[in-house]
Amino acid sequence: MSGATAKLLARRQFFRSAWPTARREPYRCFSSSIQNAQQQNTSPPPGQDAPKTTHFGFETIAEALKEQKVGAVFSSVASSYDTMNDLMSLGIHRLWKDHFVRNLNPGSNPLTFPSPMAQGWNILDIAGGTGDIAFRMLDHASNINNDVHTRVTVADINPDMLAEGRKRALETPYARSPRLTFMEANAEDLTTVPDNTVDLYTVAFGIRNFTNKDAALREAFRVLKPGGVFACLEFSKVNNSLFDALYKHWSFGAIPLIGQLVAGDRDSYQYLVESIERFPSQTEFRDMIKDAGFLVPGKGWEDLTGGIAAIHKGVKPIEKRN
Template identity: 75%
Template sequence: MASQLALRPSRRIATLITSSRTLRAFSSSTKCLQQSQTTGQDGRTTHFGFETVPEAEKEARVGKVFSSVASSYDTMNDLMSLGIHRLWKDHFVRSLNPGTRSSTSGNSWNILDIAGGTGDIAFRMLDHATNINGDLHSKVLVSDINPDMLAEGQKRSLQTPYANTGRLDFKVGNAEKLDFVESNSIDLYTVAFGIRNFTDKDAAIREAFRVLKPGGVFAVLEFSHVNSSLFNAFYKRWNFGAIPLIGQVVAGDRDSYQYLVESIEKFPTQEEFSSMIQRTGFVVPGKGYENLTGGIASIHKGIKPA
């Protein structure tokens, strides 16, 4: 149903995404890539999409974006990905298999879902643990820096069987400084389509390492980089031509979705991000990542050494 819903708007914009005007706009935007610097201490700059901004400003500007899109976030994800994001999330959760007896807590898992916003991943985690593994005790703490996104998840949670069971909780928090989470207390740390918006990704990964138990898993699902030049050309036309227009038509917010596609372009490559995870001390299985749909998205995992 989601995929069918997504296909109708895409036909209306088919002519737009192939226009030369779109290609010229993308070429102009990519010049800004050279101006961006990495994050650092106070006074340094970072990127907000293709724009270079003071590091201290990024958190507020990202917050404004997600406050703007909170109520239409899942609908826009359906339109942006033609519904495929739901399949990616399902696969992500299955690959983690929450609720198995192999967790560091024995029969139940203590899961932290960062940038969990609307609850998509948390609800899937509990569904899988309960319905697949018969686990009635694993619990998920959903944390997001944006109160508006978190409010959407709390509202939706009332329609799930996990409301008021003690298995699901929500808390506003910054992934770069998880003061409310004890060290060595988490079995599984997940972040889906959120880490590219963090100001200091290395700091967030270090916090993930701190709060995870030995043997715990750090798992990221994020938009990434397409591994086919032909497919990549079409993908960029879609991103930079269609998605901001969809944001304007459906959500009345072109600028926020322009930022979102630029943030995808700025995210490290699969190999670069895997190296960031390893530098923190995680052991990565295999080559460190799994590409989905030709690299449009990737799953990254790291295991904290026992």
């Protein structure tokens, strides 16, 4: 554990003990499933191995509980998610997402894409939530590349986030178009998506919430066509220590407070900032992408805003023919 993380943990422990639970409870808007999950006994019956554990923010929990707890967070934040994104990032997430999409250039010449251009790109936006990336992809393909065939499937494990996405889609030209579909799915098990069928797999601010990131990367590799691209936009590690201290002050100080004041939900936003802290560094994540079988162009990632976020890419190799 880094010194900074230890300090943050200590500060959080102090905050929790200094502020009795009874006073915190009125601000708690977690659905009861989170509390149920916390109350479940995770110790193994005698003679059995301890359950595998994982992180939920700064907590260590049984792997089997993570999906349920993450689900409760996103069900709780779904209706305020877009407003909160603007407030928490001071609108900067929009610039990152615009850059992410511009850089991928959906619907452009298929240099690395074996499918004939007449069919457009088949894009799978995993953990697509309220559709921010999907709408941008379709706008870019149509308006910049004059391509009306590229299509996006927004896949997310959480029906409440998908419901917000469907609602937002009604305000776009893609509402009843076959170019936009929504699918409830777990990134770690995409059994309904056949092998070698996707041109571009995107995941924005989603992968840090997955229980088994390696399993999700393996699924990304499986569903992509040879030559297809994996692209991930995620919070990352800030490069400059002074900027990092300022950023942590903002994220741990302001974000849970804004969550409490605006969305009436401090704990979900506390989880979100803790999950950012827990996510692997740029090099560690690049190596995970390589381990899943992808070729990584250049150093493998691009830092955004000093490393607050980063874009990682991997290309599924085209098999050699004899």
